[in-house]
Amino acid sequence: MSWKETFPWPRYGRWGLVLLLTAGAVQNGAATAGGQYATVRTAAAVLCGAMLLVRRLPWFLAPAAATAVTGVWGWPMLPLLLIALFDLSARRRTAVAVGCSIAVLAANTVAPSAVSLWRPQQYGASLFLLLAIVGGLWMGNRRRLVKALGTEVDHLRVERELREEGARVAERARIAAEMHDVLAHRLSLIALHTGVLATRTDTLPAAVTERLSLLRTASTEALTDLRDILGALHDPRTDTDIPPAPVLRDVRELVEQARAAGQQVDLHTTGRAEQAPAAHRLALYRLVQEGLTNARKHAAGAPVTIRVDYGPPATVVEVTNTPGTPAAHAAPSGYGLVGLRERVRALGGHLNAGPHGAGSWRLAARIPHPAHTEQNGQRP
Template structure:
């Protein structure tokens, strides 16, 4: 028996809570139903003037109809309670609805003892205002408040008119259905807006996740490239340490032990580094056998881009000294990503690639003029190339700037410091190019 009673009472208690929420418990939050239009002063003033004029007309009309049933001063007060809340509808719809509902209910009681208008005790203009407030409130507050408003309208606004002013039951039923339909329409718009907000939030989370994934993938790639660079130097240390006793016979025993320790330490470091880097490789990814590209391979990359139909101007400036390997590889990768982005997002545009080696840094500049022969290439939807370039610049303590150009197009500018690391002797570098 208690379980049955509970099943019966729970819906009643829930509905009572919804009625309470709509009547006074729900917070009357401040909203703006027309944020885009109201952002311009002229439009805001025009809307305010239009709304004020419409409310004035509706109030006068309601007063005219009510004057036939109640004294003039009371008619003005009741008309104001029913219609004037429309002025609050754009910012405080729930408070406006509560005031209008009170006005309609008081109108019913004020008409007791007077001959009611045929089939309907309320002025048409007051009903129009009330309907608009029903819609606005349901659109802003959603289902729970809409259900409470529906019940309150039926029980506190419409129902008293049946015994007090002889409102026909059929008219009562039709009015209740119309009120419910208006509230359903407003709530459906509210639900759609909520769904759109959730989709936007989910899309932002997805993009943030993709950006984090791009950062991790780029860091993994950088780590593998650094492995190749560091492994080369560690191997040279091990070889030199092992060859030293043969180059200089008769070295003291302590010196020989030092060289042996150096060789053992470098070999151990190489082994541990390969083990750690192996964890960063995908299961189906094979170790790269080709040497890492550098600045000296940028002309080769530019030739490949020209063969693919791109218009690329290349400038390489600097001395014969090659920058440290990690800078060399990063310059190539930044140019590669920037160039590929230019081809993806501005096909047919002219691209300028400039790599300048100074005493303290390597400066990279890749810019396109933005002209396109047919729009972005299929599948070119942005990606996270800029994320990877920024990771490389940050790793070296450098800077990277990627912004639209003033007269169209896009440009990527990077400066990678050399940090006083001795440069490698060798020819100029070339490689593939990249875009932003």
């Protein structure tokens, strides 16, 4: 385990502390040896300090060296032992740290009185040793707690990303199912009208009758292919308890349902629904539905204002509600906005949702019409 996992301070802070304590040990050792620096105790202090700084050594070497030099030369080497005990306790090796402390105290009972840990205060050194062990235990527990919290945050972040991705996949599946209904309706109309025309062979040229027959066959086969493809792409796991939006229904139906439930809704529309593509109208329905649902859940009783512009050049919707009281026993929020943002993005538009002054909430989306996008040289 490296110094980074043991000490909260930066690398150079630990180096500076160990070097400072090593220099102090050398100075104190020389003072107890009559001022001589070129001694065995000086070399032992330098070697012990180096062991405390080298990260790749076996974990027991530095504590063993610090215990040995402190047991032989007493209190001048005590600061180096305190760092070693702190490291051991932080790494959950408290029993080893206690054993080293007992060994040092026992060895100093026969050490010269000038360097003995039992002089001049009988229990002073024992208190320092105890504080080093307790401090190491506290720091180790704190480090492990921070690491566990960081791991939990990472797990929550990954889980949130997975849920958002699941919401986007579910929304794409919903779009496919809705467009299947729209396209199936239109292709069936084509097949119906071509079939009616093809029966009037007496009034149409043979070439036209043949082309109508081919057109009817092609539209019928397209319906079959569309059903097969969407059936293969359908994933039962993406099903939700919320039914898909009714195909090509007007938002007025949603507003009437909300008003019937007691919700105050003010609707303003510009243009005709037929001006917007079918995919835009489906997205519009889902956006208004989500806006009304959120207003009921998070601002019960607050008036809601809906503005719809079918365009061209773009389909625009804005749902705004004033502050209100959150509904009691409201279901937890899901990932509806994530799915709607995926739907709007797939259509080449953008969606904004968030606070809108004085505690209000605003959901707004703008989806450019395909013809307008092509005229401006943009990709839909």
